[in-house]
Amino acid sequence: MTPTLVTPQTTIDHVALVKLGDTDLTFISTQDLRNHTVTDSAGKDIGHVSALFVDRKDHRVRFLQISAGGFLGLGDRVFLAPVEDITNLHPLKVQLGHTLDTVEAAPLYDPVLSNWHDAAFWNAYYAHYGLPTMTWPGY
Structure with missing residues (x-):
């Protein structure tokens, strides 16, 4: 279920998960x-x-990155969920394998303060959702 991307040649210089919108990657x-x-x-x-x-x-x-609540992007609560937790894809809808309570109890995510370059930060989400943690070779 993981989407496939096409990328131009780029240099990777550090550990990073990056927002798709901040890259020049496009979907196939x-x-x-x-x-x-x-x-x-x-x-x-x-x-x-x-x-x-x-x-x-x-x-x-x-x-x-899941945004909930708020109005016009203001006051949104933001949650993260690994794509491995997706159980069903419907037209314009994604279903996760956990309850709302589990999603809300996930580790705190702050887009400004969170350390995206730390494998432990991301692996805390895999552990929270009961998924095997990632190995990040080469990082």
Whole structure:
């Protein structure tokens, strides 16, 4: 279920998952999940996919950034979920394998203060969702 990307030649100089919108990467097909509604395992709305985090080394989407609440982007609560937690894709909808309570209890994500270049930061999300942690070779 992981979307496939095409990339121009780039130099990777450090550990990083980066927001897809901050790169020059593009999707091969119509698998872009941004702006899709996100539901929990029971079908309850959580929010929408506001960004995708891509591994700069292998160009794979690794995380969904989910925004919930707020109005016109103000006051949104932001959550992260590994793409491995996606159980179903429907037209304009992504269903996760966990409940809203689990998503809300995920490690705190602050787009300004979070250390995106630290493998432990990302692996805390895999552990929270009960998924095997990633190995980040070459980082």
